[in-house]
Amino acid sequence: MSQIDWGLGSYEATGADLLPAARELVDAAAIRPGEHVVDIGAGTGNVALLAADLGARVTAVESAARLREVIREVSGERDVTVVDGTAASIPLADGSADVLLSNFAVIFAPDPAAAMAEMARVAGPQGRILLTSWLPGDIEEVIGLLVRAVRDLTGDGGSAQGRVGWHGPDVLNDLLGEHGFEVSATTNDLIITTSSPQEYWQTRIADHPLGVTTFPMLEQAGRLDEVRARTIDVLTERWTGTSGEVRLPAQYLLAVATR
Numbered sequence: 001m002s003q004i005d006w007g008l009g010s011y012e013a014t015g016a017d018l019l020p021a022a023r024e025l026v027d028a029a030a031i032r033p034g035e036h037v038v039d040i041g042a043g044t045g046n047v048a049l050l051a052a053d054l055g056a057r058v059t060a061v062e063s064a065a066r067l068r069e070v071i072r073e074v075s076g077e078r079d080v081t082v083v084d085g086t087a088a089s090i091p092l093a094d095g096s097a098d099v100l101l102s103n104f105a106v107i108f109a110p111d112p113a114a115a116m117a118e119m120a121r122v123a124g125p126q127g128r129i130l131l132t133s134w135l136p137g138d139i140e141e142v143i144g145l146l147v148r149a150v151r152d153l154t155g156d157g158g159s160a161q162g163r164v165g166w167h168g169p170d171v172l173n174d175l176l177g178e179h180g181f182e183v184s185a186t187t188n189d190l191i192i193t194t195s196s197p198q199e200y201w202q203t204r205i206a207d208h209p210l211g212v213t214t215f216p217m218l219e220q221a222g223r224l225d226e227v228r229a230r231t232i233d234v235l236t237e238r239w240t241g242t243s244g245e246v247r248l249p250a251q252y253l254l255a256v257a258t259r
C-alpha cells in the first residue's frame with residue numbers, strides 16, 4: 001500500500017494543507033541564493049517553489065507523472081527543473097546538492113536505508129538534509145481507520161507513512177549517522193481545516209490518491225460504508241466546532257541533518 005500512484009485522484013487539497021510545514025522546512029534550511037536545492041517527493045511543488053523564490057536553483061524529484069506536470073505548470077519562470085525519481089533513485093551526480101528537502105515524502109520510501117543512502121550520496125560534503133514526518137497523534141486517529149481496514153484485507157504491514165517510525169530520533173540518527181550526519185529535530189504542528197466532516201472525507205480521503213487506490217477493495221469487501229461512518233463520527237465528535245467547521249491538529253517532526 002505504500003506504493004501508490006500519487007498522481008491518481010486529487011492530491012491538491014492535501015498539498016495545500018502541507019504548505020505551512022513546507023514553509024517551516026524551507027526556513028529551517030536557511031537557503032542561500034544560488035544553492036542547489038533538491039525537493040524529494042515534490043508533490044505539487046510546495047517546497048520547490050518556496051526554495052526557488054529564495055534564489056535557489058531547484059531540482060524537484062517526483063515519481064508521479066501527473067504531479068510532475070503540475071509542478072512544471074505552477075513553477076512558471078522559476079529556476080525549477082522537474083525530474084522523475086524517488087528518494088532511493090535520484091538522477092543527480094554524487095555531491096551535487098547543497099540541500100535535500102523532503103516534506104512528508106521520503107517517509108513513504110519502501111526501503112528507508114536505501115533512501116537515506118541515496119540522499120546522502122547526492123548531498124555535497126557540506127550538504128544538509130531536512131525532512132518532515134508525522135508524529136503519532138490526532139491525524140493518525142482519523143487516517144488510521146482507513147489504513148487499518150485496508151491492512152485487515154491485504155495483510156500489508158505498511159502504514160500510511162511507510163514501515164519505520166520515521167519520527168523516532170534514534171531511527172533518523174541510525175539511518176543518517178552512518179553517512180556522517182548528525183540529526184536534530186523539533187516538534188511542530190499544523191491545522192487542517194475543512195468546512196465540514198463530509199468535506200474532509202471527500203477531499204482529504206476519498207479524492208486523495210490513498211482513497212482512490214483503496215476504495216475499490218474496501219467496497220468489494222463491504223467495508224467502505226463503515227470506514228466512512230466511523231471517520232465522519234470521529235471528526236464530528238473530536239474536531240468539529242459549533243459552526244460545523246473541522247479543525248484537525250496534526251503534529252509533525254522537522255528533522256535537520258548536517259555533517
Ligand SMILES: C[S@@+](CC[C@H](N)C(=O)[O-])C[C@H]1O[C@@H](n2cnc3c(N)ncnc32)[C@H](O)[C@@H]1O
Pocket residue numbers: 006014015016018019022040041042043044045046047062063064067085086087088102103104105106108109110
Ligand atoms: C504527502 S505527499 C507530499 C508532497 C509534497 N512534498 C508536499 O509538500 O505537498 C507525498 C509525496 O511523496 C512522494 N513519494 C512517494 N513515495 C516516495 C519515495 N519512495 N521517495 C520519494 N518520494 C516519494 C509522492 O509521490 C508524493 O508526492
